[in-house]
Amino acid sequence: MENHPPLHQHRLPQHLLRAREAVMAYFRPVLNSFGLTEQQWRILRLLDDRGELEAGVVADLACILSPSLTGILVRMEKAGLIHRRRDTVDSRRLIVSVSEEGRALTRRIAPLSEACYEQIESYFGRDKLDQLIQLLSELEKLPVPQGIPQFEAVTEETTD
């Protein structure tokens, strides 16, 4: 029967936001100096790692909603970074892959990205970094909330 403080004072989303902001302060200038946005870099690395992917998969993995993705992919193709084509079997699907130019750019940026990580590690420590990644990986696996159950607490009869 312990009396815990309210959980919402944890401000988990805000901490995640601010932590990301602190980290991105290191990476952003590098990406921008190559004319890339954060989203474009996420997509480039994804395609470089996994080969060609369906647009929907890119959206999921890169945390970009499909309406945003449509425009981003168009601009990236126009910039020569990727190729877009329709799936021959199911022509609803859009298949995306990195171009040679995009791959070359990725290779140029990778060492600079690694240098950013080393700066961060030198301040934050390898152990805590690993520990943090581990916790985040688990948190990402949170089950999708079922049917807005939050409202049962409000719409159900008040039994007190």
Next chain:
Amino acid sequence: MENHPPLHQHRLPQHLLRAREAVMAYFRPVLNSFGLTEQQWRILRLLDDRGELEAGVVADLACILSPSLTGILVRMEKAGLIHRRRDTVDSRRLIVSVSEEGRALTRRIAPLSEACYEQIESYFGRDKLDQLIQLLSELEKLPVPQGIPQFEAVTEETTD
């Protein structure tokens, strides 16, 4: 002389993004059902906690850049959630405070927010939640990167 794997495979920013996405999946429907955006909710709670604040402070604490904040505050005032006024001493400064209507809305939402946290805790565990918050708090304190040192590796004369 151990050979660590490349740090950039950690993908820290992406993990922070996806973790936040997983968490916000719980909160977003609640906020949206009250017609609030994430940013508006961050601002409302900030003002409810700390009383009236300068716009610049709101921007810092809520992780919103000032150009975005300008429009958001105008719309929030139009919606009756906040008040805006100029500082009488230094008329450059904009003072923002929550309205009665905004405060009432905050009070209605707070318990639903708490319910979301409890769902998340029941899955993730109190210990790991506390541990994660602790790590994030430290990461937020990363020093601002100094002068884009990443480029010394690229702009220096190629000696090969």
Next chain:
DNA sequence: GGAGATTAATTAATATTTTAACAGTTTACC
């Protein structure tokens, strides 16, 4: 084999992000 449900991507409309440039105030310094 075809009407209706489902899926994948796109368009539309509005809000927010991001970088840069700008305008109005205040401060500092001579």
Next chain:
DNA sequence: GGTAAACTGTTAAAATATTAATTAATCTCC
């Protein structure tokens, strides 16, 4: 006392986010 520098917020323009509606293709099942 006046001017340049610094500060605070705003506007501008392009990109992205968000929700809803739409299009096109596939699937289901009768």
